[in-house]
Amino acid sequence: MDFRYRIFNSDGSEVEQCGNGARCFARFVLDKRLTTKRQIRVETKSGVIELDIRNDGQISVNMGAPRLVPADIPFQAPAQADSYTLDVDGRQVQLAAVSMGNPHAVLRVDDINSAPVHELGPKIEHHPRFPARVNVGFLQVLDRQRAQLRVWERGAGETQACGTGACAAAVAAISQGWMDSPLLIDLPGGRLSIEWAGPGQPVMMTGPAVRVYEGQVRL
Incomplete structure (x- = not known):
C-alpha cells in the first residue's frame, strides 16, 4: 500500500469513493514528489484502488468491480x-x-x-x-x-x-x-x-x- 486518504463532500459528509478525487490525488502526490512511482495503490474507505499515471498526462484508475446486488x-x-x-x-x-x-x-x-x-x-x-x-x-x-x-x-x-x-x-x-x-x-x-x-x-x-x-x- 502506497497511500491512504479520506474524502469529504462540501457539506462535511464523508464518502466512500471519488473517481475524480482519485485522479487529483495521483496528480497531487506526483507534483509534490511524494512518490516516484507511476503506478500506485491507494486505500480509501471503500477499499483499495490502483492508479496509473500515464506519460501523456492522463491518469487511469482501476475502480474495482461494480456492485450490483x-x-x-x-x-x-x-x-x-x-x-x-x-x-x-x-x-x-x-x-x-x-x-x-x-x-x-x-x-x-x-x-x-x-x-x-x-x-x-x-x-x-x-x-x-x-x-x-x-x-x-x-x-x-x-x-x-x-x-x-x-x-x-x-x-x-x-x-x-x-x-x-x-x-x-x-x-x-x-x-x-x-x-x-x-x-x-x-x-x-x-x-x-x-x-x-x-x-x-x-x-x-x-x-x-x-x-x-x-x-x-x-x-
Whole structure:
C-alpha cells in the first residue's frame, strides 16, 4: 500500500469513493514528489484502488468491480435487476442502481440540457429506498460509444464532473445493451474514457487531472 486518504463532500459528509478525487490525488502526490512511482495503490474507505499515471498526462484508475446486488449498494429491492421502477412523488421513474464504492442511480434521458437534474436529483438522493442516500446520474446516449452525463451528487448537488458517476453510468449503459466498451462520457467539466468487460470485472476510468491553484487555509 502506497497511500491512504479520506474524502469529504462540501457539506462535511464523508464518502466512500471519488473517481475524480482519485485522479487529483495521483496528480497531487506526483507534483509534490511524494512518490516516484507511476503506478500506485491507494486505500480509501471503500477499499483499495490502483492508479496509473500515464506519460501523456492522463491518469487511469482501476475502480474495482461494480456492485450490483441491491443490498450491497445499498438499495431496497426484492431482487437484482438491470432496471428498477422508483415512485417519486407519484411519478414512476426508471433507473439503474450501481455501487462503485458509493451508491449511484442512473436515469436515461432524451436531452441532457433539459434533464430534470434539480427537480428529481434531490428527491431521488433522499428516497427511502436508498438508505445511505444516493448520487443521481442523468445519461443521454449519443451512439454506441459516446454519451453525455450530468450528476446530482450526494451532499454536493450538481457538480461539473463525477468519476464514479461516469463509471456507474457506463455499467448501466453496457448492462442494458445501450452502449459498448470502451466508451466516452462527456460531463460539463470534461471527458472520461471508461472500459468495462462485464459483471465481476473491474471498471477502468481514464481522464485528466490539472492543478488549478494552490492556497492556504488557517484552521
